[in-house]
Every structure is written in C-alpha cells, then in structure tokens.
C-alpha cells in the first residue's frame with residue numbers, strides 16, 4: 001500500500017500533528033504486502049528544515065502541489081484526488097493533473113494503477129479533517145476521522161481504532177474499500193522518527209483546480225501567538241470564566257510569555273467575546289497536547305476536558321476545590337487566581353537573572 005500523507009506546517013517546521021500522522025502512515029505503508037511507499041504531500045513552499053524532517057520520518061517522496069494559495073479545502077482535496085487518480089485506479093472527473101499523470105519516477109517502484117490499495121492520511125486537525133472530508137466527497141472513498149491505530153488486514157481492508165465523542169469513546173472499525181482516507185487523532189499517536197530515513201525526493205506538480213474549487217479560501221494569520229500555535233505549544237496557560245473580563249487576561253498572557261507558551265481559553269470566554277474562538281480549547285475548539293497546562297478559573301466541563309486531556313501535566317487554580325478540573329489535575333491550587341497568578345509572576349521575575 002502506498003500512503004499519501006498530507007503535511008501541515010507550523011511556522012518553518014512540520015506541525016507536530018503531521019509528524020504524528022506521518023508516524024501512523026509509515027506503519028501502514030506496505031503493510032498489506034503490496035508495494036510500500038510513504039509519500040508526503042504539501043501545498044506550501046517547504047523551508048529547508050521541513051525536507052529534513054520529512055526524510056527523518058521516512059518519506060520516500062514529497063509532492064509539492066502548486067497553484068493553490070492560502071487554505072482552500074476543496075481545492076486542496078482536488079489536488080490530493082489528482083495524485084490519487086494518477087497513482088491508483090480511481091476515476092475522478094477533473095482531478096487529474098495537467099497531462100493526466102505524475103512525472104515518471106514520481107511514485108515508488110511498483111505503485112500505480114495496478115489494483116493495489118492506497119491510503120491518504122492527514123492529521124486530525126480542523127484542516128486535515130475538512131480536506132479529507134472533501135476528498136471523500138470527490139472520490140466516493142470512505143473516510144475515518146481521528147484514528148488512533150490503523151493496520152492493513154489484507155488487500156483492500158484496513159482495521160482501525162478511532163476516537164468518537166471527542167475522544168471519550170474508542171471505536172473499533174473495519175474499512176473495506178479499494179483505497180481509504182484516514183485522519184490521525186492529534187493527541188493519541190506519539191511522533192517517532194523512522195528507523196531509517198527516507199529519500200524525500202521532491203516532485204513539483206500543479207493542481208488542476210476550477211474556480212468553484214476555490215470558492216472557499218482563507219489566508220491564515222497567527223497574530224499574537226509569538227509563533228507558537230495553541231495546538232503545538234509546550235506550555236498553555238488556560239483562562240476561564242474565573243478570569244472575569246477581557247482585561248483580566250493580561251497577567252495570564254504575561255505568564256504564558258515568561259513560560260514560553262500561549263494562552264488558551266474556555267468556551268465561556270469566547271462566548272463572552274473576551275477572546276476569539278481560535279484560542280478556545282475543547283471539543284469545539286483546539287485539542288492541545290502541551291507538557292504543562294495551567295488551567296486558571298476553569299471548571300473543567302467534559303467538553304473542555306476533551307481538548308486538554310492530552311496534556312502531560314495539569315495544574316489547576318480554582319477557588320472551588322471540588323471543581324472537576326481540580327480533581328483531575330496533577331496539582332491543584334485552591335485560591336483566587338487574581339492573587340495566585342501575580343504571586344507566580346513575582347516569583348518568576350525574582351528568579352530571573354538581573
């Protein structure tokens with residue numbers, strides 16, 4: 001099985017969620033006894049460290065698909081459909097690249113329209129899930145979102161375990177189809193480099209997209225995060241209703257900056273308009289996997305916890321010792337965050353070399 005893995009970037013590096021997706025994809029490549037190949041697919045220009053990471057994670061080839069600016073999920077799905085159509089026996093109207101095929105040698109030996117199964121894998125991020133949902137609609141192939149494991153159980157059959165209900169339930173499923181589309185849970189698969197690096201040979205190809213494919217298109221900005229994204233930050237300082245106001249976030253932002261992290265918030269905070277939805281942690285926000293989550297004035301509702309359960313360590317600050325976040329945290333500080341955070345800031349400033 002040849003596996004195409006969609007790559008998302010975080011600044012000048014491969015996003016952590018994509019490294020996890022590459023790890024799962026690598027295990028699937030060739031596991032059905034057919035031709036093996038791990039092919040990374042990107043829609044951005046690739047800074048040098050990205051190529052090195054893709055090689056370290058075992059990518060044999062890298063397709064750099066041009067012609068789509070910004071985030072355009074249907075157009076990017078069309079580009080992926082074109083790759084799949086060129087590699088496999090998939091009939092997709094309008095999906096072919098100009099010329100109808102990939103350059104000679106662009107696919108691993110043995111891969112091609114020979115009846116072998118192929119898979120397209122992406123990170124289970126908002127973008128990854130949306131693009132693969134479009135790809136499923138374009139190709140008619142089945143898609144399984146937020147997979148934790150996936151293994152080929154023979155030609156055309158993939159056994160998988162995937163998260164349902166925001167990660168509260170694990171479902172065992174079997175995909176029985178010529179080719180399959182999978183996204184990888186962002187908090188459940190550890191990113192592991194390959195035992196031997198791949199060649200990561202870069203092929204530049206142009207996507208054949210129509211105007212209607214580009215009807216939905218966004219150009220992203222990441223203002224105010226200092227470069228680190230909420231999904232990949234190693235430290236997240238979370239604020240909930242207990243922060244009290246939009247202005248009340250200033251000490252949390254100062255603390256996050258001192259710890260090299262970013263601020264995340266609960267849904268109450270976004271509903272109040274204190275901070276934008278892009279900062280929300282949870283079932284309907286971002287899933288985070290930091291080393292440290294400092295949850296301040298957050299009760300720890302199940303929908304919030306669904307987004308932060310992947311944190312390695314949780315420290316909660318809350319006036320209510322029985323709040324769910326306090327009972328689930330590794331360390332709980334019972335107190336008013338308006339007193340505790342200034343004390344923490346003072347301690348950190350006192351420790352800093354003058």
Ligand SMILES: Cc1cc2nc3c(=O)[nH]c(=O)nc-3n(C[C@H](O)[C@H](O)[C@H](O)COP(=O)(O)OP(=O)(O)OC[C@H]3O[C@@H](n4cnc5c(N)ncnc54)[C@H](O)[C@@H]3O)c2cc1C
Nearest residue numbers: 240241242266267282283284285297299303304318319337
């Ligand atoms: C379908 C659905 C999806 C949802 N998705 C999400 C989601 O993605 N993310 C999300 O966060 N929520 C989500 N929610 C909402 C969720 O159920 C909760 O309502 C929300 O998380 C509560 O936010 P909170 O903890 O900030 O507020 P509250 O539950 O009101 O908790 C505030 C906490 O602050 C403490 N506190 C108050 N003052 C202080 C102080 N001075 N110092 C210290 N502690 C203090 C209180 O003791 C309390 O524990 C969703 C709900 C639904 C129905």
